[in-house]
Amino acid sequence: MARLKGFQKLTLVDDALQKWFNVLQIKKPRESTVPLNDALNRVSAADVIAKEDLPRFDKSAVDGYAVKSQDTTGASQFKPITFQITESEEVGAKEAWQIWTGNPLPKGANAVVMIEHTKKTDGKLEVRIQVATGGNVSKKGEDVKKAEKILQAGTRLTPYHLALLAALGNSEVKVAEKPRIAILATGNELAEAGSKTSGNQIFDSNRIMLTAMSRELGAEPVDLGIAKDDLAEIAEKLKTGLRDCDAVITTGGTSVGGLDLVPDVVNNSGKPGVVVHGLALRPAMPTAVAALDGKPVVVLSGNPIAAVIGFEVFARPLICKMLGMSGEEPRPTVNAVMTRKVAGALGRRTFVRVRVTRKNGEFLAEPISARGSGAISTMTRGNGFVIVPENRGGVTEGEVLLVRLFGNVEEVS
Amino acid sequence: MARLKGFQKLTLVDDALQKWFNVLQIKKPRESTVPLNDALNRVSAADVIAKEDLPRFDKSAVDGYAVKSQDTTGASQFKPITFQITESEEVGAKEAWQIWTGNPLPKGANAVVMIEHTKKTDGKLEVRIQVATGGNVSKKGEDVKKAEKILQAGTRLTPYHLALLAALGNSEVKVAEKPRIAILATGNELAEAGSKTSGNQIFDSNRIMLTAMSRELGAEPVDLGIAKDDLAEIAEKLKTGLRDCDAVITTGGTSVGGLDLVPDVVNNSGKPGVVVHGLALRPAMPTAVAALDGKPVVVLSGNPIAAVIGFEVFARPLICKMLGMSGEEPRPTVNAVMTRKVAGALGRRTFVRVRVTRKNGEFLAEPISARGSGAISTMTRGNGFVIVPENRGGVTEGEVLLVRLFGNVEEVS
CATH class of the missing domain: 3.40.980.10 (MoaB/Mog-like domain)
Structure with a gap:
């Protein structure tokens, strides 16, 4: 033995x-269903399909006036076109309907003129720019189409995944136990x-x-x-x-x-x-x-x-x-210049601890001098691994290598 | 108004x-003191000073035999030197004391011969290599010296910080509330x-x-x-x-x-x-x-x-x-090649969402086509920001730019 x-x-x-x-x-x-507020950094256990379009309706992308785009043809700073301001349910010919960012487009309108390109005078509106059909409008479904897959099983949930789920009406999500x-x-x-x-x-x-x-x-x-x-x-x-x-x-x-x-x-x-x-x-x-x-x-x-x-x-x-991820979750990596050579061991994969810094836009990897072989302080003094592959006896000074990061990279001068 | x-x-x-x-x-x-097991990703609230040396004593870095290094002078594969194996408290001249990785060096010894470089015959030991004083020994304090600062206030605690704290006998740590x-x-x-x-x-x-x-x-x-x-x-x-x-x-x-x-x-x-x-x-x-x-x-x-x-x-x-950090905690970053040009806005700082991938060792940043201006899906389809500074009207295709990552980078082929 x-x-x-x-x-x-x-x-x-x-x-x-x-x-x-x-x-x-x-x-x-195993799956469990958790409220979105408890789901940060959990891993999704099932695909999620959009139950509806996002945006849910055509809406204005700006503050301005909803109009029929064809009525603005030829309008310019020097040749403004005059519109009637309306508050009725439907926008008619040469009518302008005041609208704010995010509000649904009223019936009859197909574009929005930004407020900066208008001037209100005597209860009427001068439009000083030509807008195309759909101009300044966020179209129903332009972000996400109904039935589109918005989340794949095996995804680590960021704040943005949670926001997307919420925007589509979900209050919870299935995660891997x-x-x-x-x-x-x-x-x-x-x-x-x-x-x-x-x-x-x-x-x-x-x-x-x-x-x-x-x-x-x-x-x-x-x-x-x-x-x-x-x-x-x-x-x-x-x-x-x-x-x-x-x-x-x-x-x-x-x-x-x-x-x-x-x-x-x-x-x-x-x-x-x-x-x-x-x-x-x-x-x-x-x-x-x-x-x-x-x-x-x-x-x-x-x-x-x-x-x-x-x-x-x-x-x-x-x-x-x-956790049901499709592969190993990658750590952040950078390509960094080795500040000095390091010996590997031919036939073995060698993990070299380095301290990566960023200097003048370039990443530098300084091998950590291990004062002791098992020295745990090399992991707190370092922030990344250079992995010397089995077919290399070592790496040279000046070589650019991929570093797998396990800590923050600082900017130095 | x-x-x-x-x-x-x-x-x-x-x-x-x-x-x-x-x-x-x-x-x-405000500070609170928490057990190490609850301190992951918290931010330290105070400097921590080593209460003792690490290692706590001279110890063997390998499996082998503790000896007086001077007794190995001239030993080689072809000219082995014979040692008496001892189990007494102190290693004497031409004596070898079997030792395992991590064990304290016995009195009298100042080096360790790796087991691979020895041969046991008739209760005696042939040593086939010369070792220097301190050879294969982890010296007391070589990782951390007593009174050395092992943790700075304002540090995000990784598993490695917790290990270092534990190795030095701490069971808890002061963190920022x-x-x-x-x-x-x-x-x-x-x-x-x-x-x-x-x-x-x-x-x-x-x-x-x-x-x-x-x-x-x-x-x-x-x-x-x-x-x-x-x-x-x-x-x-x-x-x-x-x-x-x-x-x-x-x-x-x-x-x-x-x-x-x-x-x-x-x-x-x-x-x-x-x-x-x-x-x-x-x-x-x-x-x-x-x-x-x-x-x-x-x-x-x-x-x-x-x-x-x-x-x-x-x-x-x-x-x-x-949280008491000295500056903003950096997100992971990479230098990536823009796959196409993007307009900025002169005089404004522009955040462009990109999807960074790694291909043949190079990082590529593909600007995310925003189907909608406020489209939250751009944050789940993307994984980083390119920040176009105020003095640039945009960035060009092929330009290498720093990307601030907020998601995982995948390897593509």
Whole structure:
């Protein structure tokens, strides 16, 4: 059971993802219907079709006068045409009907003259511009046509989606239920943040981080606490997680004292167990992905940065899929100039933490000097990843590369 | 009181922001202390100083054997050096002490030989590589030094900030209390989304959108409902908003039937009232910004897109400031190639909605054809703004421009 010499074989990231998702068979998420005011950042669970046209009627796009456009033919600043101002229900020939932005166009009118191009004198109106039919009119259905699809299932809802839904009369929306993700930290050395530590103990920070990362994506994290490096205790907690939740993420115990504690527990807990363990991924090589009772298990390293990268590579697309998104939700990206070269590792995918800034309109990516290999501060000092692919030994200074952002980019001078 | 000919004078956006913030005197936000698990996306209210070193002790960065580095001098694959394996408290000369990643370095040792570079034979250890002092050791304090500032006040908290705080033993963090933003829609034509509409009514969508936009930034929106186009009713609701909240945002009634309903109510409600009304901003020209009893009031147009832009330009930096951030929180941006030219308006700042995609590593910005001027669907079809500055009459096809993103960017082929 002991594995003392590292992994015999590392699996390529894309192969691992494919193998894993092949055994997972993730179901369509459960739906729940929520009021629009509770739907921000949720993921839609069903397509939404417009129940009516938007706008609901022809309406004025400006403040002015509704007219028959043909009556304005030839009108100009130097040759104004005089209209009768009317308030009757229908606009007749050479009649003008005062109208405000957003108001429905009265019967008989087919265009609006902006107020700036008119002059009221002696109860009559001088029109000083020619308008085309439909001029300054928002046509019924010009934004959205009845029966048009206004929202696709699997869409992360922004304030603008909510506005569009509301404008079409919807007060609620079907969203994917939040997948419940159990999070377990393992390690004899771990102490709860805020407690007293002694000797060799360190504060558990990965559990809090993975909880927040899961929540950020729209999952509901469920805390399984800290387990000692003990097969029975880990097995018990894993069982609880699998019973109560849709997936389990663990951190630590992927290579403890030369033993693969958590992978071993996973393999003893059901089929198929660990699908891949040992990845051509730097950092995060000791990550394992597994399936138990059809549920996904992500076994992350205890090293904070390896846990971040393992989550980014495996848990992130998993949660997106569980939410019913068609693919992994893209993080914001930029093309940035590397300020210095960085070594990769041929045959492995390497995540380099960088700090992107914008200077004179150009994006610069400064590799973060990792003072420590697992240094979590590199994630707060940095704001993005440059991903060096497997076929590159590194990247050079001055190279323009795509950066996947996880923090704000500042303008510098 | 009637304003029938548009604004006499439009104020430049930057001038308006300056004038407004000058009268606002926004206070430092109230602080509250929350557990780390509740702090994601909140804004820190105080600097945090490391209470101790991180790591807390010298520890091994790898699985292997702790040794005195000087004893490995000259060791190689071809000329291994033999060590005694020890389990005693202190590592002596030519002694090797088995150690796992993350464990504290034993007394006497100053380096770790990776397990891959050793061979165990007859209870002894062959070391096949030379290691330098400090080799494969994470030094005490190499990530964070005691008394170092690990978090600055005014920082939006990511999962990584929470992890760093936890790693240093913090279980909670001081965050800015959420500013309470009252949101009021005005308009006789407005019906509550989900209710029955009749005739000229339209569904109120701006209130739901502005609520979500405020919440997205970390404010606590407070619903003031819909007011009729009635001075007394608007005044009453505004009063409630000012009494209960830290700021008020209204939508509609900036130019209703030629009357500036909401700006008039604001001016009659206290000093200084409206600071700027009428902006060199397209869309969102009729936006007004005001201050009452020292509290900010943002008076947005009822046109959905004008409301979006008015919020983006005025409410967004306001809320960031109320949260104690040092400047406006930047949205993600990219440099993208315009796929066609777009007209701006010389002397005005123009927000052009675009859909950015990534194709062959390049970002392309396709202007969204606005089928209707206030068409909210342009915000769900688009994912970014190109901002045409006041000194440009437009932008040309092929030009590379900064895009401010409000939605995900997709890869296309």
